[in-house]
Amino acid sequence: MVDLLAKERTIAKPSYNRWLVPPAALAIHLSIGMAYGFSVFWLPLSKAIGITEVVPCPEDLNWFAKIIADECDWKISTLGWMYTLFFVYLGSSAAVFGHWLERVGPRRAGVVAACCWGGGLLISALGVYIHEIRLLWLGSGIIGGCGLGLGYISPVSTLIKWFPDKRGMATGMAIAGFGGGAMIGAPLAELLMQHYASPTSVGVWETFVTLGLIYFIAMLCGAFGYRLPPLGWKPAGWEPPPQRKTMITAHHVHLYRAPSTVQFWLLWGVLCMNVSAGIGVIGMASPMLQEVFGGKLIEVDLSLAQLSGQQIKDVALIAAAFTGLLSLFNILGRIFWSSLSDYIGRKITYFIFFTLGMLLYASAPEAGQLGFVALFVALFCFILTMYGGGFATIPAYLADMFGTQFVGAIHGRLLTAWSTAGVLGPVLVNYIREFQIERGLPNQDAYNVTMYVLASLLLLGFTCNLLMRPVAQRYYMTEAELESERRLAHEAVAGKS
Numbered sequence: 057m058v059d060l061l062a063k064e065r066t067i068a069k070p071s072y073n074r075w076l077v078p079p080a081a082l083a084i085h086l087s088i089g090m091a092y093g094f095s096v097f098w099l100p101l102s103k104a105i106g107i108t109e110v111v112p113c114p115e116d117l118n119w120f121a122k123i124i125a126d127e128c129d130w131k132i133s134t135l136g137w138m139y140t141l142f143f144v145y146l147g148s149s150a151a152v153f154g155h156w157l158e159r160v161g162p163r164r165a166g167v168v169a170a171c172c173w174g175g176g177l178l179i180s181a182l183g184v185y186i187h188e189i190r191l192l193w194l195g196s197g198i199i200g201g202c203g204l205g206l207g208y209i210s211p212v213s214t215l216i217k218w219f220p221d222k223r224g225m226a227t228g229m230a231i232a233g234f235g236g237g238a239m240i241g242a243p244l245a246e247l248l249m250q251h252y253a254s255p256t257s258v259g260v261w262e263t264f265v266t267l268g269l270i271y272f273i274a275m276l277c278g279a280f281g282y283r284l285p286p287l288g289w290k291p292a293g294w295e296p297p298p299q300r301k302t303m304i305t306a307h308h309v310h311l312y313r314a315p316s317t318v319q320f321w322l323l324w325g326v327l328c329m330n331v332s333a334g335i336g337v338i339g340m341a342s343p344m345l346q347e348v349f350g351g352k353l354i355e356v357d358l359s360l361a362q363l364s365g366q367q368i369k370d371v372a373l374i375a376a377a378f379t380g381l382l383s384l385f386n387i388l389g390r391i392f393w394s395s396l397s398d399y400i401g402r403k404i405t406y407f408i409f410f411t412l413g414m415l416l417y418a419s420a421p422e423a424g425q426l427g428f429v430a431l432f433v434a435l436f437c438f439i440l441t442m443y444g445g446g447f448a449t450i451p452a453y454l455a456d457m458f459g460t461q462f463v464g465a466i467h468g469r470l471l472t473a474w475s476t477a478g479v480l481g482p483v484l485v486n487y488i489r490e491f492q493i494e495r496g497l498p499n500q501d502a503y504n505v506t507m508y509v510l511a512s513l514l515l516l517g518f519t520c521n522l523l524m525r526p527v528a529q530r531y532y533m534t535e536a537e538l539e540s541e542r543r544l545a546h547e548a549v550a551g552k553s
Contacts, residue, residue, distance in 0.1 A: 063161030068283040080281030081211035085165055087271040088173055088207045089237015091142045092383060094341040096242045096376050100249055100258040104187060105129045107258060114261055120315055121155040124470045126187045133486045138197045143478025145201025147471040148302045150209045154468025155311055162210040166279025172203025174272030181264035208234060212451045213464030217285050225312040227292040227451040228394030235386030235444040246376040249359040272279050303403060310460030314466045319457050322520045327405060328473035329517030333510040335442030336481030341382055342375040348424045354446035369526050385437040386444035393445025401522055402453040410518035457527050475514035484509055
């Protein structure tokens with residue numbers, strides 16, 4: 057097994073078709089992308105004890121006592137911390153293991169990611185079964201989050217090396233599956249929960265077991281499908297464009313020097329602000345649609361609390377479809393915007409993201425108040441194209457600024473911005489919502505202030521992008537440093553495939 061995972065075994069033969077690599081990346085990213093669909097579990101898990109209705113914890117219990125209590129249900133804000141842990145550990149593990157991945161290759165990293173993500177879901181299933189929230193945080197949040205990090209960055213530098221002529225499109229393909237994971241996973245999870253539901257179970261732990269096994273197998277297939285091009289490979293008939301005074305460098309910056317540049321931290325701010333705004337919405341997509349529109353989703357003029365049991369199930373299915381629809385536009389945006397950035401440039405692409413994003417977030421509350429379901433859905437679908445496009449374009453932006461030698465590892469360190477956003481976005485949405493509800497605001501109006509706050513985050517990202525300039529020449533690697541690193545990474549070996 058160790059020999060099968062060796063980087064030398066992944067070096068492709070000269071006749072290898074580079075278009076076979078994107079499906080391998082897609083298999084892994086579609087699996088870990090279910091992290092975006094976890095909002096479909098919040099409402100069922102908030103009734104894990106009561107089954108049909110929430111069993112609240114006594115008000116005199118402190119926070120820790122509520123965490124370990126096994127006779128009352130979890131709050132959605134408590135469950136939301138698992139979603140936050142996903143992205144904290146995604147960014148942290150990507151930052152810590154990014155250099156290791158460049159040295160050992162994407163296949164070994166993909167296998168480890170499969171074990172963490174699939175195994176984490178099984179641990180979470182146990183946590184639901186015995187009603188222990190800390191096992192959910194450990195399983196999906198921490199262990200699963202590490203699987204997310206390794207699985208997320210494993211194809212980035214691989215595809216950039218296979219597609220030097222189309223960096224934006226390549227990173228779009230690498231990241232697209234992550235945005236589309238919930239498009240398949242969320243409706244599937246909803247159907248599985250309804251299939252497994254019984255008078256004594258809401259069907260979540262059984263669903264976790266099923267998904268864990270499916271994703272483990274799919275990710276192993278993807279990991280063993282990875283191939284790397286031999287050193288010096290380039291597409292037939294393609295020559296690197298002549299170096300001009302642009303934002304694209306022909307040199308390389310070492311992983312350890314990149315954080316010393318102002319460009320790294322400006323891009324960190326760009327990613328953090330874009331993700332904070334989008335991730336806050338995605339994390340509450342299913343409950344938000346249900347609470348804002350309630351019975352209007354099934355042409356009944358009642359709030360969510362006034363609906364019957366079957367009506368609530370019908371609304372939940374529509375909300376799960378909404379989550380899946382957001383994932384569809386997320387994945388389309390990743391391919392469209394990153395490919396477009398090859399022609400208009402990364403800086404202009406992010407200028408569009410932040411400018412339009414501020415306008416759309418600020419318009420969403422009015423669409424909800426007027427009851428325009430189609431407009432509300434359309435606004436967030438378009439927002440999700442830019443959210444996904446921001447993720448897919450950032451690796452190409454990094455390659456433009458820092459070169460390709462360490463782009464995967466630098467991308468891993470930049471994903472600490474995602475970790476920060478994973479705390480900032482969901483906390484803003486969850487706690488601003490609860491704060492307003494506790495003071496008597498109707499559930500359907502509890503998201504308005506949040507939308508304005510998220511729009512203000514985009515203004516900060518806009519400023520960071522506006523300040524971007526090329527990296528100073530003093531940070532570039534020398535030819536000797538570059539050759540030494542390539543030897544350590546076994547890039548001169550064109551062995552077995």
